[in-house]
Amino acid sequence: xxxxxxxxxxxxxxxxxxxxxxxDRAIAIVEQAIAQHGAPIYVRHEVVHNRAVVEDLxxxxxxxxxxxxxxxxxxxxxxxxxGVSKAVRADADARGLTVFDATCPLVTKVHVEVAKMHxxxxxxxxxxxxxxxxxxxxxxxxxxxxxxxxxxxxVGRLHVADxxxxxxxxxxxxxxxxxxxxxxxxxxxxxxxTGPRKDDICYATQNRxxxxxxxxxxxxxxxxxxxxxxxxxxxxxxxxxxxxVPSYMIGDASELDPAWVAGRRRVGVTAGAxxxxxxxxxxxxxxxxxxxxxxxxxxxxxxxxxxxLPPGLRGSHASRMPEVGGEGDASGxxx
Numbered sequence: 178x179x180x181x182x183x184x185x186x187x188x189x190x191x192x193x194x195x196x197x198x199x200x201d202r203a204i205a206i207v208e209q210a211i212a213q214h215g216a217p218i219y220v221r222h223e224v225v226h227n228r229a230v231v232e233d234l235x236x237x238x239x240x241x242x243x244x245x246x247x248x249x250x251x252x253x254x255x256x257x258x259x260g261v262s263k264a265v266r267a268d269a270d271a272r273g274l275t276v277f278d279a280t281c282p283l284v285t286k287v288h289v290e291v292a293k294m295h296x297x298x299x300x301x302x303x304x305x306x307x308x309x310x311x312x313x314x315x316x317x318x319x320x321x322x323x324x325x326x327x328x329x330x331x332v333g334r335l336h337v338a339d340x341x342x343x344x345x346x347x348x349x350x351x352x353x354x355x356x357x358x359x360x361x362x363x364x365x366x367x368x369x370x371t372g373p374r375k376d377d378i379c380y381a382t383q384n385r386x387x388x389x390x391x392x393x394x395x396x397x398x399x400x401x402x403x404x405x406x407x408x409x410x411x412x413x414x415x416x417x418x419x420x421x422v423p424s425y426m427i428g429d430a431s432e433l434d435p436a437w438v439a440g441r442r443r444v445g446v447t448a449g450a451x452x453x454x455x456x457x458x459x460x461x462x463x464x465x466x467x468x469x470x471x472x473x474x475x476x477x478x479x480x481x482x483x484x485x486l487p488p489g490l491r492g493s494h495a496s497r498m499p500e501v502g503g504e505g506d507a508s509g510x511x512x
Contacts, residue, residue, distance in 0.1 A: 185470040186438060188461060189396050191388040191447035192477035197381030199281030200225045200451050202484040203258035204234070206279040209490040210255060211238045214275075219254040221245060221261065222310055224279055225451040226407040228428055245269055253277070259310035260284040262317020282484050283379040284311055287346050290373050291318045294344040299371070300337050302326050304359050305348030309408055312348055332362040343370045347377035350409040350450075352416065353386050381450045382409050384478045389416045389447055392475060396445035398437060399424040402456045403449030410449025417445070429456050430463035438467050 203224045210218045216238025223231050223241060231241060239255075245268050248254050253275040256265070260280040269276050280288075294301050301323045305312040316323045326332055326345075337343055345363055347356050356378060363370050376383075393399065399417035403410020403426055410426060417424035422445075427433055438444055444464060448457050461472060 186441060186464060186468045187443045188464050188469045188472045189392055189443055189445045190457070190461075190472065190474045191385070191392045191445060192475050193381070193384050193388060193480050194446075195402075195448040195450070195452055195454050195457060197379070197450040198480070198482040198484045199258050199283060199379070199381070202486065203255075203279035203281070204230060206277050206486060206490065207234050207239050207255050208237065209486060210253060210277050213490060214253050217252075219248045219252055220257065221248075221254055221265070222257045222259070223406075224255060224257045226410075227404045227449075227451040227453070229453060229456060230451065245272060245274065248272065248274060250274075255279050257310065258284070260288060260314035261310075262314050264317060265314075277487055277490065280314075281349070281379070283349050283377075284314070287315055287349065287373075287377050288318050290346050290377070291315060291323070294346075294371075295319055295322065297342075297344075299342045299344040300324065300339065302335070302337075302343065302345040302363060302370070303348070304345060304356055305351065306408060309348065311350065311408075315346065315348070326359060326363070329358055329362045332359065332366055335366070337367070340367045341369045343367050345370060345372050347373075348408070349377055349379040350382050350412065351378055352412045353378055353383055354416075354419070380482060381480065382412070384480065385409065385413055385447065385450060386416050388475070388477045389413050389445075390420065391477070392445040392447065393417050393420040393422045395475075396422060396443040398422065398441045398443075399445040399447070400433065400437075400460060401426040401447055401449065402429070402452045402460055404428055404451070407449045407451050410452065413447055413449060427460070430459035433460060433463050433467075435467055438464065444469070 207224055217240040220239050220241050251273045255277045256279055258279050258281045303316055303323050303325050399422050401410055401414045414424045414426045425437055446460055
């Protein structure tokens with residue numbers, strides 16, 4: 178199906194979009210481990226939640242496993258960007274595995290917060306999505322004493338030992354607005370609850386959601402490029418939908434339904450933090466086939482965050498996001 182020329186489409190690209198520094202680093206760790214140690218390199222879980230990235234790394238020699246019992250003793254394994262529990266680390270040690278840890282440093286920051294809160298004798302509330310590997314890894318920093326809260330309604334059902342000794346942390350890829358509502362509900366019910374000194378939601382999540390909020394003022398449809406199991410990609414689609422703009426998430430251009438763009442004049446496109454730019458370019462080309470005549474890049478926060486590779490991997494590679502839009506700092510705030 179082709180949109181008639183009279184209904185030509187203007188494509189609007191959100192900025193920033195796509196890879197964040199943590200994802201860039203995680204992919205580089207797998208690639209450098211293969212280059213340095215040879216294939217196969219085992220990776221526990223998807224190193225980042227994107228099908229195209231995983232397939233590309235498989236072709237280069239990565240073997241993805243669900244658990245460490247599928248990894249031969251003494252082999253090399255990479256932990257995913259989402260982080261792992263202490264039990265998984267102990268299992269890797271017991272199996273004599275060489276480990277390269279691709280946990281995003283911003284997730285590691287949350288793990289450190291959990292440990293400090295526990296040392297202070299506090300029960301901990303984890304705001305996040307049940308079953309997400311980041312949540313499992315963060316809650317697994319302790320043997321119990323962590324309560325999972327997924328919604329404002331969950332706060333009303335929460336039972337704690339001592340409301341005066343309570344703290345919360347947050348999954349890094351949540352909806353900024355949803356997380357704020359849950360934190361507000363926690364503070365109403367437990368006025369003594371404490372939180373991290375700095376917001377746990379990462380700079381990339383914040384920036385990409387802000388970019389979508391800006392973009393929705395200028396478009397009548399939003400396409401999010403991302404995989405179904407990508408938390409931050411799902412949140413981008415929700416942000417657009419919550420502002421009354423029809424939105425769809427697709428893995429790549431082949432999933433774009435021509436009916437979605439029929440009659441649309443301005444189509445916004447963004448990508449989750451684990452989606453490579455090549456997929457966005459494929460979507461743009463598909464939209465050109467469906468009547469797109471122009472492509473406009475919106476301004477946005479410049480991301481200059483750099484995460485170095487872990488010790489033991491040679492080379493000077495460090496992750497760096499492309500610079501787009503206005504000035505920004507590592508917290509994701511404009512400066």
